Amino acid sequence: DAGVIQSPRHEVTEMGQEVTLRCKPISGHDYLFWYRQTMMRGLELLIYFNNNVPIDDSGMPEDRFSAKMPNASFSTLKIQPSEPRDSAVYFCASSWDGRYSPLHFGNGTRLTVT
Amino acid sequence: AQTVTQSQPEMSVQEAETVTLSCTYDTSENNYYLFWYKQPPSRQMILVIRQEAYKQQNATENRFSVNFQKAAKSFSLKISDSQLGDTAMYFCAFMKHANFGNEKLTFGTGTRLTIIP
Numbered sequence: 001d002a003g004v005i006q007s008p009r010h011e012v013t014e015m016g017q018e019v020t021l022r023c024k025p026i027s028g029h030d031y032l033f034w035y036r037q038t039m040m041r042g043l044e045l046l047i048y049f050n051n052n053v054p055i056d057d058s059g060m061p062e063d064r065f066s067a068k069m070p071n072a073s074f075s076t077l078k079i080q081p082s083e084p085r086d087s088a089v090y091f092c093a094s095s096w097d098g099r100y101s102p103l104h105f106g107n108g109t110r111l112t113v114t
Numbered sequence: 115a116q117t118v119t120q121s122q123p124e125m126s127v128q129e130a131e132t133v134t135l136s137c138t139y140d141t142s143e144n145n146y147y148l149f150w151y152k153q154p155p156s157r158q159m160i161l162v163i164r165q166e167a168y169k170q171q172n173a174t175e176n177r178f179s180v181n182f183q184k185a186a187k188s189f190s191l192k193i194s195d196s197q198l199g200d201t202a203m204y205f206c207a208f209m210k211h212a213n214f215g216n217e218k219l220t221f222g223t224g225t226r227l228t229i230i231p
Binding site: 045105106 | 149156157158159160163164188205219221222223224
């Protein structure tokens with residue numbers, strides 16, 4: 001199993017540009033999570049999906065952020081327009097049963113907005 | 115809301131020694147799960163160990179063990195015979211039990227552990 005795959009690993013963009021982060025969860029996992037990690041706020045849950053349906057998006061900071069999961073093997077997190085304060089590491093994670101099984105994290109995308 | 119506190123931002127220990135990382139949490143829930151995740155310089159988050167709150171026996175995974183004190187809301191991680199590969203950020207995390215669906219993981223701020231050769 002290749003694990004959770006995120007792309008790109010690094011992204012540098014200018015303020016105002018659109019950014020799209022991608023995630024491929026582990027096959028068979030029903031839950032997919034997007035986390036953001038910053039020095040100031042640590043790890044924050046942005047949104048999670050169950051069977052491709054968004055369940056809780058209360059962590060999404062602003063309307064500039066949106067996430068989709070068109071099928072069981074792909075999810076995107078989009079920021080439009082991006083701002084310098086969005087600079088962080090964004091993690092995608094998946095699990096087959098979020099209650100009992102551990103989260104499997106991807107390697108994260110380090111986003112820098114200048 | 116649940117909170118997770120890790121009061122040790124950084125720790126260092128000599129290789130082969132034992133180190134204990136502390137974690138406390140605040141919750142009104144009775145059923146929940148606790149986790150320790152490791153984040154090495156590669157950045158990937160890796161599950162180290164987990165504990166179900168209804169189990170009195172402390173979880174162990176090889177050199178890693180926990181001291182779970184439910185009444186005190188404490189969940190410390192002990193690493194025995196520490197190795198250079200244990201150098202990483204360690205995060206304590208809390209998840210409340212859900213009858214339906216899933217609950218979110220709440221993470222502490224992390225402890226940066228350095229193993230000194």
